Amino acid sequence: MGRYVVAITGASGSVYGLRLIEQMLLAGHEIVYATTPAGRDVMGYEVGFDVPPEQPGAALLEFLELDTSLPLRHACADDLFDPIASGSHRMDGMIVCPASMGFCGSVANGLASNLPERTADVMLKEHRPLIVVPRETPLSLIHLRNLTTLAEAGAIVVPAMPAFYTRPTTLDEAVNFVVGKVMDVLGVSHDLFARWGE
Numbered sequence: 175m176g177r178y179v180v181a182i183t184g185a186s187g188s189v190y191g192l193r194l195i196e197q198m199l200l201a202g203h204e205i206v207y208a209t210t211p212a213g214r215d216v217m218g219y220e221v222g223f224d225v226p227p228e229q230p231g232a233a234l235l236e237f238l239e240l241d242t243s244l245p246l247r248h249a250c251a252d253d254l255f256d257p258i259a260s261g262s263h264r265m266d267g268m269i270v271c272p273a274s275m276g277f278c279g280s281v282a283n284g285l286a287s288n289l290p291e292r293t294a295d296v297m298l299k300e301h302r303p304l305i306v307v308p309r310e311t312p313l314s315l316i317h318l319r320n321l322t323t324l325a326e327a328g329a330i331v332v333p334a335m336p337a338f339y340t341r342p343t344t345l346d347e348a349v350n351f352v353v354g355k356v357m358d359v360l361g362v363s364h365d366l367f368a369r370w371g372e
């Protein structure tokens with residue numbers, strides 16, 4: 175199965191990233207979850223999960239009520255020696271979910287100033303899948319230009335925009351729609367929403 179990086183940055187919507195990690199693990203993939211300091215702060219505030227210094231992989235599996243033997247590990251934003259910082263390390267793709275406008279601006283301008291930014295930079299230079307799930311509204315011209323630059327460089331932009339034709343009645347269903355669209359782009363089968371016409 176595949177090996178993917180899921181980066182959680184400081185945009186609102188860490189619940190999307192956590193659901194994605196859960197579903198990718200359950201689909202049999204190996205996941206490295208990378209967090210920025212703002213990503214950790216916002217995740218703690220929004221969903222109540224604080225990345226602990228000890229055993230952060232096992233802690234997230236417990237938080238998600240998943241089998242603690244699943245292949246999940248954490249990568250720190252300031253650890254540029256982590257394997258995912260190098261193009262020679264085999265990873266099948268990266269999903270930045272949620273992606274802050276700060277992150278998008280940095281990567282669009284080649285800054286690579288922390289591990290998630292560097293890993294996204296690596297994905298683009300190696301022509302591996304980079305999926306960016308931005309969460310901001312309204313979008314300034316600078317945001318739009320940065321997202322355009324990312325798309326031009328090969329990233330796939332999947333905005334955190336739930337649809338309503340599936341008639342969601344809970345926030346969970348709205349979250350599942352966005353996560354399902356990301357998994358569709360990756361070609362990972364899922365049962366997160368009912369497909370139109372089926």
Ligand SMILES: Cc1cc2nc3c(=O)[nH]c(=O)nc-3n(C[C@H](O)[C@H](O)[C@H](O)COP(=O)(O)O)c2cc1C
Pocket residue numbers: 182183184185186187210211212213216219273274275276277309310
């Ligand atoms: C509660 C909270 C919610 C935020 N939501 C967003 C958001 O939806 N989109 C965004 O681009 N930034 C958002 N921010 C701002 C980012 O966290 C901030 O720009 C940060 O510097 C991003 O850093 P990072 O890209 O290294 O994670 C939010 C901040 C806080 C405290």
